[in-house]
Amino acid sequence: MSIKFLAEDDRPREKFLLKGKNSLSDSELLAIIMGSGSRDETAVELARKILASVNNNWHQLSLLTIKDLMKFKGVGEVKAISIATALEIGKRRAAQEIPEKPQISSSRNAYDLLKLHLADLRTEEFWALFLNQNNKVIHIAQLTQGGINQSIVDIRILFKTALEHFSTGIIISHNHPSGSLKPSSEDITITKKVKEAGDLMSIQLLDHLIITQNSYLSFADEGLL
CATH class of the missing domain: 1.10.150 (DNA polymerase; domain 1)
Structure with a gap:
């Protein structure tokens, strides 16, 4: 059968x-x-x-x-x-030996990983790094793929993925094909919602990066978290 x-x-x-x-x-x-x-x-x-x-x-x-x-x-x-x-x-x-996981100690470390996926795109995408308690990356994933100027993330999917990988911290990121590093009102709102949801689930939002072709903005570095 x-x-x-x-x-x-x-x-x-x-x-x-x-x-x-x-x-x-x-x-x-x-x-x-x-x-x-x-x-x-x-x-x-x-x-x-x-x-x-x-x-x-x-x-x-x-x-x-x-x-x-x-x-x-x-x-x-x-x-x-x-x-x-x-x-x-x-x-x-x-x-086989388990490959060494990259450790995130600064926004630059996160940018170096994420720019490979986001820097040269013509449409917005939303990605996340999932980290363990030692800030080592245990998973990286694309969560949404949007249009020319927006990529809306489903917070439920974000934290479902975090729970599946037993993450204690996350770094979210999306690109701005326009080249502007200025956070939009939507960027600020989604960051606030992710942080609040993470606080409830004891999964810390460590940073939110906006990535362009040649540079990035870190919400953590700018005191925007």
Whole structure:
């Protein structure tokens, strides 16, 4: 039975998109890797059976050979290779060193990161840096893409992203294609709203940068936060 025929609440891919990867059980993750089950079992049911055979231990599952995996009804060579490949990727990822995260100690540090995304654009975009308690960047994201002279950010999406990455601080930024560094009334209003929302959620707004092709303005440096 293909995943697309399952009840909506049982569709791992849809659940991934709607609720995020952390909402998935181990069997749902394995079901996504396999893609489908057998005639008698859904992908989730088959995944649950496979994991139960190794006491729900991913390491033990990685020790199974292709032939071992193919002993399960509904697991052919292609599925077995897909499972083994996913586990090997996980093993290699665990063995790699985590790259050093850039640390923000000034508005210039933030500008140097954000100008790569914003300086040369012809329309406004809104980006954010998400930082941990040591002011190291753990995520960077484009949040909106606007017209010639405006890019309105959805504060709910901003803080949803911050929560997903366990951020304790954020730096927001947008560009002015006109070349003007003067904050508009909308810029000031959105900064105030983001700061107030952050205060409620214990996520500090550290700065708001306006970026042009050759320069930037920092709300923090200008005492505008």
